[in-house]
Amino acid sequence: MVDDAGTESLRASAMTDTASRKDFYSRIGARNLKPLWEVLRGQLTAEPKPPEAAVLWRYEEVRPFLLEAARLISVEEADRRVLVLENPALPGKTRATQSLYAGLQIVMPGEIAPCHRHTPTALRLMVEGEGAFTAVDGERTSMQPGDLVITRSWSWHDHGNGGNGPVVWLDGLDVPLVGFLNATFFQDYEETAHPLVRPDGDSQARYGTGILPIDYQAAPASTPLLNYPYRITREALNALEQAGDLDPCHGVKSRYINPVTGDYAMPTMGAFVQLLRRGFRGARYRSTDSTIYQVIEGSGRTILQGQTLDWHAHDVFVVPSWEWHQHQTDTESVLFSFSDRPVQQKLGLWREQRDCN
Ligand code: 1HN
Numbered sequence: 001m002v003d004d005a006g007t008e009s010l011r012a013s014a015m016t017d018t019a020s021r022k023d024f025y026s027r028i029g030a031r032n033l034k035p036l037w038e039v040l041r042g043q044l045t046a047e048p049k050p051p052e053a054a055v056l057w058r059y060e061e062v063r064p065f066l067l068e069a070a071r072l073i074s075v076e077e078a079d080r081r082v083l084v085l086e087n088p089a090l091p092g093k094t095r096a097t098q099s100l101y102a103g104l105q106i107v108m109p110g111e112i113a114p115c116h117r118h119t120p121t122a123l124r125l126m127v128e129g130e131g132a133f134t135a136v137d138g139e140r141t142s143m144q145p146g147d148l149v150i151t152r153s154w155s156w157h158d159h160g161n162g163g164n165g166p167v168v169w170l171d172g173l174d175v176p177l178v179g180f181l182n183a184t185f186f187q188d189y190e191e192t193a194h195p196l197v198r199p200d201g202d203s204q205a206r207y208g209t210g211i212l213p214i215d216y217q218a219a220p221a222s223t224p225l226l227n228y229p230y231r232i233t234r235e236a237l238n239a240l241e242q243a244g245d246l247d248p249c250h251g252v253k254s255r256y257i258n259p260v261t262g263d264y265a266m267p268t269m270g271a272f273v274q275l276l277r278r279g280f281r282g283a284r285y286r287s288t289d290s291t292i293y294q295v296i297e298g299s300g301r302t303i304l305q306g307q308t309l310d311w312h313a314h315d316v317f318v319v320p321s322w323e324w325h326q327h328q329t330d331t332e333s334v335l336f337s338f339s340d341r342p343v344q345q346k347l348g349l350w351r352e353q354r355d356c357n
Helices: 004-016 018-029 059-072 175-180 202-207 230-242 341-346
Strands: 055-057 082-084 101-107 112-118 122-128 132-136 139-143 148-151 157-161 167-173 186-188 252-255 270-276 285-287 291-297 300-304 307-311 316-319 325-329 333-339 352-354
Touching: 055 059, 055 307, 059 082, 059 101, 101 157, 122 291, 132 148, 139 202, 230 252, 230 270, 285 325, 300 316
Parallel strands: none
Antiparallel strands: 055 316, 082 101, 101 167, 112 157, 112 186, 122 148, 122 167, 132 139, 132 157, 252 270, 270 333, 285 352, 291 316, 291 333, 300 307, 300 325
């Protein structure tokens, strides 16, 4: 039987008696229990409320610090001489967005960044210098400005510089995402460099020309290609622009793929490249993948809600999840970008919205 009077009085006291709620929370807290109703609305936001901020790093400002770092610490001591691009809204978290890491790495002539492997996947977007190379599982690839170089999960890799001046590239890794999943493993190799077991250009010849070895059947999670040369990418973008394949928000935009599967080149990070003609005035766009951009060529600006990021060649900037933005250019520009889009799409979470059709 329901005791009406008792229920009424219970309700009345529940509404007024915050002290007894506090007492209740502390008693259940001691048993590792939490009242959902105190936090539910904060967690289920009506739309994404990313903790990261829109931010831009000017290459012109960062470059002298990279050279200073090269004088201050050897690559042997540093292991990787990288200045982390830390989002100012995520202090101490060593990341550019909630899920992804970005940094600028400098390697001086003759240096070798020692061989190691880890479960996080890495991408490099080569910024400046001659003579840089990365070796992945014993295959070396040289890196020219604008090249995208992939280090798949758990592959041995070391970097070097056989040129006469500094080389710099952008590192992008899924370290925060893999860390969140508690799936991080790391190992140093016993030697500084992994022995070269395949000739230069091997993966390009096997997988990167539109033909595949006849009995090749693997469907690797990450691309078997090590390098996506900018020379080829740029030519393709030019041809697409000539063909008139222009999107009102994105200009000419393509994604880097695993040529064996047609899927994204990496399972956790989507990488993209877009060509924006001189005087481009993009329509507004937003998507749920917080995105890190690197300006390969050109200059312009990205207008967000309440602020404008003015960018020049080699600058890096972040557009947070679900924030309306539009790109504009002064000169013909090429933007590289990467985000966790493949993860969101596989989980059925990714959304986009545009002010254009
Ligand atoms: C790493 O292994 C490299 O191999 C660069 O060059 C940056 C940032 C966090 C964790 C591992 C590299 C990294 C990294």
